[in-house]
Amino acid sequence: MSSDNETSTGASDEMKRKFREALDRKKKNQEGKGEAHLDGESAIHNAQGPVDHKREFRRKSG
Incomplete structure (x- = not known):
C-alpha cells in the first residue's frame, strides 16, 4: 500500500511540476505585452471633438 501512495x-x-513549467513559459512569452497603455496613448484617436464632415440625416420614404 505504501508504494501506491508514493x-x-x-x-x-x-x-504540479509540469503545470508550473507551463505557467513559467506562458509568463515568459507575455513579458512586455500589455504595457502599451503605460505611455498614455490610446488606439482610438479623436473620438470626441469636431469632425471633418457634417452628418446627414434622411427621412424614410414610403
Missing part, C-alpha cells in the same frame, strides 16, 4: 504522490508532484 507513486500517486510522485505523479501528483510530477503533474
Whole structure:
C-alpha cells in the first residue's frame, strides 16, 4: 500500500511540476505585452471633438 501512495504522490508532484513549467513559459512569452497603455496613448484617436464632415440625416420614404 505504501508504494501506491508514493507513486500517486510522485505523479501528483510530477503533474504540479509540469503545470508550473507551463505557467513559467506562458509568463515568459507575455513579458512586455500589455504595457502599451503605460505611455498614455490610446488606439482610438479623436473620438470626441469636431469632425471633418457634417452628418446627414434622411427621412424614410414610403
